[in-house]
Amino acid sequence: MVALFEADNGDGVLAALSGLSDDVRVPAWEALRRRLCAVLGPEQRQGLTDQAWSERIRTRALLALAVGPVDVAKRVGSYVYLHPPATDVERVLASRTREWREAFTEATLHAEAAETEVGLFGPLWWDIWRRLRHLERAGALRPDGTSPHYLVLMVRGLLFSDSIVGAIGADPELAERSIWSLFEPAPVVQKALLGSERYWNPGNTWRVALVRLALTGILDRQRLADAAAVAAEDGRMKRNHRSWYRRIPQMLADPDLLPQVPDHGPPPPGNQLRRPS
Template sequence: MPAEVIPASALVAHVEADEPEGVLAALSELSDEMRAEAWEVLRRPLSAVLGPDDRAGFTEDGWQRHIRTRALVALAVGPSDIVRRVGAWVLLPEHPSDVDRVLGSRTPHWRGEFTAATLRAFASEPEVGLMGPFWWVWWQELRQRERNGVLCFDPSSADYLVMMIRGLLFSGSIVDAVHADAQLADRAIWSLFEPAPGVQKALLGAERFWDRSNTWRIALVRLALAGVLDDERLADAATIAAGDERMGRNHRAWYRKIPELLADPSRIPEPAEHGAPPAGNQLYRLS
C-alpha cells in the first residue's frame, strides 16, 4: 500500500477510541478510495440516532469527544448529502475550525455537492417552528464558511434564500442581522423578489411568527427607511413582484403591502416594550 494512504481500519480505530485528533491527523493521508471504504464500514453506526442509553457510562467530556469524533469522521468519509443522512449535528458549532479543516480536505467537486445538498436538506425541512433558534445557528455556520471561502454558495438560489429567511427570522431581529452583515443587502435580499415558490412560502410563513414587528416584510421596510436598502428600488421591486402572475395570489399580495408601508410608516408595528420573548415560543408551523 502506498505510504500516503492509510487503511480504512486505522480510521475506524480512531472512531472506536473516540480520538478526534487522530481523525484530523489522518486527513492528508486519506485517498478517495479509503474514504469510501471507511464510509461503508461506519455508515450504520454514524447514521444511528443516539439516545440516553448511548450516553450511559460517558463523562461529559467523554461524551463531547465521542460526538466530535463521530462528526469529524462523518464529514471526512461520508457522501456529499451527509447532513441529510445523519443530521445537522455533524456541523459541530463548538468546533468550527475542525469542521473547516475536514471540509478543506475534501475535493472541490465534493464540497460543491455538499454545499448544494446541505442547503437542500435545510430548505426542505418542514418543521420550521420546531427547530426555532437552531435556524440562526445553522445560518451563521454556513454564512461564516461562505465568507471564509470554505464553501461557495449561489446567493440567488432558492435554497440559499430560504435558509437566509429562516435563519434571520430566528436571530431575534432581522434588521439587526442585516445591519451586521451588510453584504446581504447588496445582492441576496433583492433575489427575494424573484418568483420561487419555496422562497415566497418562507416569506409568508414569517408573517405567522408571533412577533409581528420582526417579519421579513416589516424588516425590509425598516431597512429601507434606515437607508440600508434603497427605498425607491424596494418599492419598484415590490410593485413588479406584486404584478408577477408567475406567483400565487397570496404571494403577490405579500409584496403589494410593502409600498403601502413605505408610504405610511405609521402602520409599521412597534416592537414589544420589553422586547420579544425567546424565539421559538408560541410558534405556528411556518412552512
C-alpha cells in the same frame, strides 16, 4: 478510521486527513455508515462526562464529513457541521475535493430547506444559518447566494435571530446581493417569507424588516418599492404571494402602518418558540 471512531479520537481524525484518499474514504464510510447514521440516545451517553460526550459527537461529526458522501448532512444530521468548532469543519472540508464540496453545499442547502417542520427547529435555524454563512465567508463553501434554497435558509435563520434588521446590518453583503433575490419568483422562497408572518413577534417579520431597512438607509428605498411593486404584479407567483409584496410600498409610504414594538408586557398570541432578549 474505525479505530479512531471507537476511541472517540477527533484529533486523530484531523491528523489523518492528509493521508485520506477516495480509496480510503469509500470503504471507511461503508464500514462506519450504520454507526455514524445511528441516532445517539441516553444509553450511549451513560457513564460519560459532558466533555467525553461532546468529544464523541465531535469525532462522529468529523469522521462523517471526512469520509461521507455529499449528502452526509441529510443522512447523519446537521450536527456534522454544527457541533465541531468551525475551524475543525474548515480543515475537514479543505481535505475534500472541490467537486465534492460543491455537491455537498448544494445537497446540504437542499436538505435543510426541504425541512417542513420549521417551528420544531425554532432557534436552531439561526445556528444553522450562522455556521453555513461562516463557512461561506471563510471560503470553505461557495454557495450561490441567490439560489432558492440558500434564500430559504437565510429567511428562516434571520427570523430566529431576534432582529432581522440587526442581523442584516451586521452582514451588509446580504443587503447588497441576496436580499434582492427575494423578489424573484420561487415558491419555496415566497412560502418561507409568508411563513414568517405566523410567528408571534409582528415586529420581526421579513416584510416589516425590509421596510425598516429601507427607512434606515441600509436598503435603497426606491429600489425596494420598485422591486415590491414588480413582484406584486408578477403573474408567475400565487395570488397570496403577490399580496405579501403589495403591502411593502404601502408601509414605505406610511411608516405608521408598521407594528409598534411594545417595551414590556407579555408577547402577543401566537407562536412563542423564541422571545427576543
